[in-house]
Amino acid sequence: MPEISLTVLVLLCLAAAVAGWIDAVVGGGGLLLLPAMLLGLPHVSAAHILGTNKAVAIVGTTGAAVTYARRAPVDVGTAVRIGVMALAGSMTGAFFAAGISSATLRPVIMVVLLGVAAFVLLRPAFGRERAGGPVGRRRTVLAIVLVGGGIGFYDGLFGPGTGTFLVLGLTAVLHLDLVTASATAKIVNVCTNAGALAMFAYQGTVLWQLAGLMAVFNLVGGTLGARMALSKGSEFVRGVLLVVVFSLVAKLAFDQWTA
Secondary structure: OOOOOHHHHHHHHHHHHHHHHHHHHHOOOHHHHHHHHHHHOOOOOHHHHHHHHHHHHHHHHHHHHHHHHHHOOOOHHHHHHHHHHHHHHHHHHHHHHOOOOHHHHHHHHHHHHHHHHHHHHHOOOOOOOOOOOOOOHHHHHHHHHHHHHHHHHHHHHOOOOHHHHHHHHHHHHHOOOHHHHHHHHHHHHHHHHHHHHHHHHHHOOOOHHHHHHHHHHHHHHHHHHHHHHHHHOHHHHHHHHHHHHHHHHHHHHHHHHHO
16 A cells, blocks of 8 residues: 555545435535545555555445345346346446547537436426335336346446436336435445456455555445435435536536636
């Protein structure tokens, strides 16, 4: 592990905790954790930053997924099937990523996110209540292909906001409330994170000691976030969702401006 001052270490652990909380509620914790690690560890390669981030995130995501699965009406089987498809989509997206310019994608994603924000604001009932009755086979297949495959492909190709897109996609396609969608998204995230972490570990680009320490804080944040989302309900998740969406738009705009 590289030499890290106590101040930087404390700040990274706090960032891991807050990122875990954000991830558990609505996704998007990487918006905080990755920049924090890049700033705090300027002499560490990007590959090691990404690998260490995955090792941290999978712990908090797993903790949140377990908390949700115990207390929310999650169809674990469907979530795992979507997760496996998302893993395949992510690997495919990563294969094509080298030929795609992120500068080209940023404006497109910003427009999509602003459209999502407008939709959520104009449709106050979106994600507040789960549709009655079991989810049909057609919608399940649609979720596996479009949400799992499509968003997984985006995750491998570009990445920012994947957790948020998963929550929105699951809410729209499966007609879930936002809390159940967040719970399902966590299980999908565990699958995709596991695949990515395996690749980073194989390449030797994980700082395991640092990841282990930060993962403890990420786990605490993720567990607290899941419990808060469960106790406060969909309206709370909706508010956090809008904050994360606008934050993501601001970050992408800043990246585009400074590119």
